[in-house]
Amino acid sequence: MLNFSVTFKSGIPIYEQVIYAVKKALVSGQLKAGDPFPSVRELSKELRINPNTVQKIIANLVQEKILETRPGIGSIISKRTPATLEKKQNLLDTEIEHLVVEAKQLSIKKSEIWEALQKHWEKG
Amino acid sequence: MENAIEIRNLTKRFGKNTAVANLDLSIPTGSIFAFLGPNGAGKTTTIKTVMNIMTPTSGSAKILDVDSQKLSPKELMQIGYVSENHDLPLWMTVKQFLAYCKTMYPQWDDQFCQRLLKQFDLPLNKKLRDLSRGMKMKAVLVSSLAYHPKLLILDEPFSGLDPLVRQEFIDGILEITGNREWTIFISSHDIDEVERLADWVGIIDKGHFKVAEKAESLHQRFKKIEFTSDITPAAMPTIPAEWLSFQHKGRAVCFIDSAYEEPASKKKICELFPEASNITVSTLSLKEIFLTLSKQFKMMNL
Numbered sequence: 538m539l540n541f542s543v544t545f546k547s548g549i550p551i552y553e554q555v556i557y558a559v560k561k562a563l564v565s566g567q568l569k570a571g572d573p574f575p576s577v578r579e580l581s582k583e584l585r586i587n588p589n590t591v592q593k594i595i596a597n598l599v600q601e602k603i604l605e606t607r608p609g610i611g612s613i614i615s616k617r618t619p620a621t622l623e624k625k626q627n628l629l630d631t632e633i634e635h636l637v638v639e640a641k642q643l644s645i646k647k648s649e650i651w652e653a654l655q656k657h658w659e660k661g
Numbered sequence: 662m663e664n665a666i667e668i669r670n671l672t673k674r675f676g677k678n679t680a681v682a683n684l685d686l687s688i689p690t691g692s693i694f695a696f697l698g699p700n701g702a703g704k705t706t707t708i709k710t711v712m713n714i715m716t717p718t719s720g721s722a723k724i725l726d727v728d729s730q731k732l733s734p735k736e737l738m739q740i741g742y743v744s745e746n747h748d749l750p751l752w753m754t755v756k757q758f759l760a761y762c763k764t765m766y767p768q769w770d771d772q773f774c775q776r777l778l779k780q781f782d783l784p785l786n787k788k789l790r791d792l793s794r795g796m797k798m799k800a801v802l803v804s805s806l807a808y809h810p811k812l813l814i815l816d817e818p819f820s821g822l823d824p825l826v827r828q829e830f831i832d833g834i835l836e837i838t839g840n841r842e843w844t845i846f847i848s849s850h851d852i853d854e855v856e857r858l859a860d861w862v863g864i865i866d867k868g869h870f871k872v873a874e875k876a877e878s879l880h881q882r883f884k885k886i887e888f889t890s891d892i893t894p895a896a897m898p899t900i901p902a903e904w905l906s907f908q909h910k911g912r913a914v915c916f917i918d919s920a921y922e923e924p925a926s927k928k929k930i931c932e933l934f935p936e937a938s939n940i941t942v943s944t945l946s947l948k949e950i951f952l953t954l955s956k957q958f959k960m961m962n963l
Contacts, residue, residue, distance in 0.1 A: 548946040550880050551857055578839060585831050587693050588838045589860045 539575055539583050541567045551586050555594050559603065563614070565660075574604055574612040662726055665690045665812050665844035666711060671720035673706050680706040682868040683720070688846050688861070695859035695876075696848040697951060703868040704848040705744075708816050712742055725812060738766055741805030741837070743798070744816040751790035755783050755800050759807070766808035774807035777836070781829055795826035802833050809840050815847040819854045831858065856947045864951065866958050876947060883950045884921040888930065888940040890914050898933045905953050917945070917953050 541562035543555055562568040577595065581588040595612060598604040605615040640650050666688040673681040681703040688694045698704050709715040711722045713729045722729040727736050750758060755778075763769045778785065781799045789797060798818065805813065813834065819827050835858075837843045849855050863873040872879075886904075889912050900907045903920040914934070918926055921942070930937055945953075 545857070547856075548944060548949070550877070550944065552877075581838065582832065582835055584857075585828065585835065586857050587860045588835070589692070 539580070540572060543584060545584075551584075552590055552594055552597075555580075555584070555586075555591075556597060559598060563603070563617075568614050570614050570616045572614045573610075574598075574614060576611055662690050664688055664723075665725060666846060667723040668707070668711065669721050669723075671707070671710060671722055672718045673703075673710055673715065674718045679868055681710070681865075684865070684868075684870050686863060686870060686873055688844060690842065690844050692861045693845040693847065693855075693858050694861040694863060695852070695855040696846060696863050696865065697852055697855075698848075698850065698865040699955070700850050702850075702865045704850075704865060705816055706868075707865070708744070708814060708846075708848060712740075712814065734765075738768070738808065739811040741808075741810035741813040742816075743801050743805050743814070743818055745798075745818070745820055746816075747801055749789050749797065749801070752788060754786050754788050755792075756785040758789060758800060759804055762804040763807070769808045771807075773809070773836075774803060777803045777806060777833060781833065795822045798822065799826065799829065799833070802830060806833060806836055810837065811840065811842045812844045812846070813837050815845070817848055817850065819849060819851070827854070834858075852948050852951045859947075862947065862951075864954060866955070871958055872954060879947065879950050880944065882919060882921050883945050883953070884918050884926075885915070885943045885945055885949075886918050886921075886926070886930065886940065887913070887915045887943075888934070888937045890934045890937050892934060892936070901929070901933075905957055917949075919953075 541558060543558040545551070545554055559568065568574075574595075575583065577588050577591045580586075580591045580594070584591075595604060599606060599612070602615055604612045606612050636650070664687045666686070668684055668686040671681055671684040671686075672679065684703075684707060686707075696704055696707070706715065710717050711724055711729050713732045716730065724732065725736050725739055727733075750761070753761065759774060759778075763771075763774075781803060783796065783799055783803065784792075789800065792800065802818075815834070818830060818834075822830060834845060834847075837845065845858075847855055847858070860876050861873070862876050862879060864871045890909075891912060892909075892914075894909075897909070900916075903918060905917045905919050907916040908914070914937070920926070927940060927942075930940060
């Protein structure tokens, strides 16, 4: 068993889905700074995915400073570093715009979005 | 060694029938290569030629850097081969079968073999003839993994296996990736079975090779595009060749871009459909990509 949960959906690259699952586990507290992160083999076997894909996932998480590699031990979850302005801007502009467009298209009211946003905020 | 398998201009004919025509294919070392195609596309013939079970009519195949027709026990000791139509000594028990295989491989790993047997829940004292199809396939897989081959070739390993056995089988296959050097070449007619495993995808149809590409690059270049347009059928521009499965109904336009690039693709849409609005780009599963390509091949063959 892994120390964080991953649920696969079809149509989205595995790589993106696992990275998202790790981020979600960090937000929910399933993974905390200092926790060990599974090795390539463990992750590949548990999720039944290609070890090359796992290698890329780990490289990406290291690059995003979510993971640190400790020689001889493996990877651990690193202490959270403040996000870059660029990343924050991307979330606030692009992603929120996307949400608003989708919501308007589905005739969801502003108050409903607000409510849902608050609910997820509290949960995370 | 860059490629575990290298096929050059391979042709195999049976009388007047051409099963494989001028096939070129490289399987990079360290990859899980999914060899896909409908039943009768030429997958098994290709594999049997690579394994020197059949002789090519023309062309050649190299496997672990050796010409397939010169394969010796030295190379065969590095190759695991699991096929759906293996000729098995059905009178042997699982135990006898594995003991028999062991004599051919000096590097046979007893401990690993025991672990696999336990993992697969194989009954040692049952005769192969009394095993279910899934159990038989698992016995063959154990016999092909226990000597840590550098290359594992699987011909339609999943057909007819129930979902649980299939999962166990995948677990077994992934064991080989713990070796220092490994490559997995897996043929299948159903992409669902290999979607999560494959990092390379090759598609063969009617003996001809269509695509060999990294799964990642397929995901990147194949996108589903949808937009709204008031265009009349009379004013419809010529659709670029890379736009597949183009459909237009009412104001809705939908197609699959097989050469998607940011931002060039969107620019092209706006050039051809100046009044296009609500352009959405979404990702496709490997299955959807495979189906789109298969449809395309059919149209080209007509």
